[in-house]
Amino acid sequence: MGRALIDDILNGTWRDPATGRPAALPFKNVAIAASLEGREAELVRGLGFGRRLAVVSDPATHAALGRRVERALGSLGDVTPVRLPDRPHADDGTVGRIRAAAAHADALVAVGSGTINDLCKYASFLDRKPYAVFATAPSMNGYTSLGAAITAHGHKKSLPAHGAAGVFIDLEVLAAAPTHMIRSGLGDSLCRPTAQADWLLSHRLRGTPYSETPFLLLAEDEPLLFDRAEGLARGDVAAMELLARVLVLSGFGMCLAGSSAPASQAEHLVSHYMDMLHEGAGRRVLGRDPLHGEQVGVATLTVARLQARLLTQDEPPRLRPTRIDEAAIRAHFGESAEDCIAEFRAKALDLAATERANALLEENWKAWRGELASKFVPPERLDAALAACGAPRAPEALGWDAATYRTAVLWARRIRNRYTCLDLIDDSVGLAGWVS
Numbered sequence: 001m002g003r004a005l006i007d008d009i010l011n012g013t014w015r016d017p018a019t020g021r022p023a024a025l026p027f028k029n030v031a032i033a034a035s036l037e038g039r040e041a042e043l044v045r046g047l048g049f050g051r052r053l054a055v056v057s058d059p060a061t062h063a064a065l066g067r068r069v070e071r072a073l074g075s076l077g078d079v080t081p082v083r084l085p086d087r088p089h090a091d092d093g094t095v096g097r098i099r100a101a102a103a104h105a106d107a108l109v110a111v112g113s114g115t116i117n118d119l120c121k122y123a124s125f126l127d128r129k130p131y132a133v134f135a136t137a138p139s140m141n142g143y144t145s146l147g148a149a150i151t152a153h154g155h156k157k158s159l160p161a162h163g164a165a166g167v168f169i170d171l172e173v174l175a176a177a178p179t180h181m182i183r184s185g186l187g188d189s190l191c192r193p194t195a196q197a198d199w200l201l202s203h204r205l206r207g208t209p210y211s212e213t214p215f216l217l218l219a220e221d222e223p224l225l226f227d228r229a230e231g232l233a234r235g236d237v238a239a240m241e242l243l244a245r246v247l248v249l250s251g252f253g254m255c256l257a258g259s260s261a262p263a264s265q266a267e268h269l270v271s272h273y274m275d276m277l278h279e280g281a282g283r284r285v286l287g288r289d290p291l292h293g294e295q296v297g298v299a300t301l302t303v304a305r306l307q308a309r310l311l312t313q314d315e316p317p318r319l320r321p322t323r324i325d326e327a328a329i330r331a332h333f334g335e336s337a338e339d340c341i342a343e344f345r346a347k348a349l350d351l352a353a354t355e356r357a358n359a360l361l362e363e364n365w366k367a368w369r370g371e372l373a374s375k376f377v378p379p380e381r382l383d384a385a386l387a388a389c390g391a392p393r394a395p396e397a398l399g400w401d402a403a404t405y406r407t408a409v410l411w412a413r414r415i416r417n418r419y420t421c422l423d424l425i426d427d428s429v430g431l432a433g434w435v436s
Contacts, residue, residue, distance in 0.1 A: 040072035052106045084098075117135075133166070141250040183294065197307050197372050218250065250262070270295075324341070
């Protein structure tokens with residue numbers, strides 16, 4: 001159903017159950033096939049980009065697919081290769097470099113996965129140019145999202161961008177990707193249950209807008225993906241197609257929601273914290289930085305266990321007003337501190353908000369527990385899926401020592417205005433007593 005669902009959404013025959021209206025998404029074409037070799041020019045021609053194209057890759061993605069794409073697109077007009085250094089960073093400096101190199105291009109064509117896609121998505125957005133992406137790995141769900149994860153002034157942010165006009169996924173290329181990149185895609189997909197529970201909790205307790213639609217899109221493919229995770233490690237093309245569909249549909253869900261909320265909650269806060277304060281920590285064990293999805297997979301298990309414990313509580317949590325220690329935040333986060341303070345203040349509970357929240361919890365906790373549990377996947381099943389494809393399941397596997405990771409879980413709630421189980425637990429019983 002997943003492939004047909006993607007087609008129906010793009011051609012306007014699928015209607016959002018929440019609104020009854022066809023989905024209005026910015027993507028002209030999403031092509032997923034066993035092989036796209038020989039179709040590259042045809043796919044890009046159909047987007048109406050013009051004759052001047054900048055093709056962005058790095059050494060690894062150029063070897064995997066970029067050389068082939070550059071050669072094929074040469075038949076359409078002038079191609080400017082933009083070659084980034086090995087392991088580029090998704091930061092404001094690299095965005096500027098791409099904009100300068102592609103200044104005379106009509107459109108950008110990204111060849112890569114998370115970092116290159118985010119860089120091209122944001123650079124093209126700033127310059128009001130269209131872009132397309134040829135995927136080289138199933139490592140994250142950002143191919144069809146409208147946000148870009150960019151580090152600006154040391155603070156990793158999800159910045160508004162625009163969607164790719166075309167998303168082109170060659171399953172044979174994905175199956176040949178480094179295994180850790182395939183595992184990363186599973187890790188990034190694993191957080192649907194924790195993200196949905198957090199988002200729904202925020203909706204019930206704080207009035208945050210919420211929609212079931214992003215999760216309905218994943219309802220058929222997600223269980224199959226978890227069941228067939230072992231095939232991902234073997235490069236099985238059928239398992240790879242499942243993963244690709246889940247990643248694409250997850251991105252669609254974020255577009256329909258108008259934010260990353262359906263796919264990014266407490267587990268992403270922990271991962272972003274590690275990016276901000278402990279970049280490079282994984283090199284001691286992995287010889288490279290952990291990938292975003294690898295980090296999210298590990299953090300998802302932690303958050304799932306916290307949520308599972310929360311849902312065993314018969315009595316409603318009793319909240320206290322949020323304590324904001326600005327001096328401690330400044331000492332902890334350095335140059336990112338003022339951004340963190342602003343984000344944290346925006347969701348903090350003052351005395352009046354605390355009293356309202358406690359009244360809601362007292363009245364509704366039993367019903368909410370049942371509702372949240374119905375969206376939940378037990379942490380044991382999530383752990384089994386990661387284990388089946390050999391993905392990291394503990395912080396130590398990413399080169400993160402236990403004390404550093406514990407600090408990440410305790411402090412991550414301060415980096416973003418997104419109310420999650422970390423806030424509820426910390427403002428009631430205190431996270432320190434729940435995080436080993």
